Amino acid sequence: MKPGIAQIWDWLDQVPDPEIPAISVVDLGIVRGVAWDGDTLEVAVTPTYSGCPATSVISMDIETAMIDRGIEKTRIKTQISPPWTTDWLSDKGRAKLEDYGIAPPRAAGGPVRCPRCKSENLDRISQFGSTPCKAQWRCLDCLEPFDYFKCI
């Protein structure tokens, strides 16, 4: 008995992003498709940034999670088109990011508020941060620096 596609999406939603474990690979919007090809499960994954070193770890984590659920053959298909966009982050993922201390992306190009004290008095430190997908900002009220998940 092969598990159904909805069940597999649910399992994938339990695979954490290796760099930002607060959200799942499904929350991140990088899983673009799930399909059975005979007895092989094919999962289409799109990279966030083209050189992101987490991409290969994510593929391995997905395969491992599927083996743990009894699926022996998983094929990861890397798909670069359409290119990943932060628009694909789930609402659940956005809320979890903020709880975790990372300001979620916003089309206007900067964070709405400090994820810690919720102040809107903010300043950009650098457009580049600890991973390719983040920028560094700081709060001018609580004075804490924080990561902002930048729009792409």
Place this chain on the structure above:
Amino acid sequence: MSAYFEFLLRMGDNTLILGHRVSEWCGHAPVIEEDIALANTALDLIGQTQMWLGLAAEVEGKGRTPDDLAMLRDAWDFRNVLMVEKPNGDFGQTLMRQFLFDAFHLEMLKGLTASSEPRVAEIAAKAVKEVHYHVERSGDTVIGLGDGTAESHARMQDALNLMWPYVGEMFASDDVDTEMRSTGIAPDLNQLRIAFDAHVGAVMADATLTIPDSTFAHKGGKSGFQHTEHLGHILTQMQWLQRAYPGASW
């Protein structure tokens, strides 16, 4: 060598060599934010290299992998422009080189998103998003340092004078470019130059820097005819492991 293969090598070798150069700053930049920004930029460029050389290897069809192309070719088979080989120099020279390349790269990728080859258009659509961030930062830094102290201004003007003779090669059309343009794979370099000049002119004006009044251009990188002495030195570092331990993997 087909023109299409050669064009893909040009794209991939530019990002590979510049990515390697920029990565040399890792752990050495003047402040941590700049260190991180340089490392991120290098990472994006290496990531883009995997896509361009991946496609190049497929198009060549001789069983070579993208790793073979990156690690087992010698200097004369590289097709990057000379500018990206230039040593890092001081921080100002690195950022000037980065901005001039980014401004070219942005226009090239924007043009390639409309390529007649869907695979090229897909890679360009992915890469252009990253390059928007590169050029925003390198342009801001050129302005900040150019319109900064007397010392930083003088260094940035020196950097511009040093790099300017390497700009022309990026836009100098040859047989490969002509074929890419006529088949709709790549945009017209003359059109890119117009957009480049407008962008660079505006940034240099804000940076209070003077663009040298010269059209002289060093050439020979993208044709592979004559690289600078620096490329071989880069390859000794970059390819050392695969040369000393052929086929090593982990």
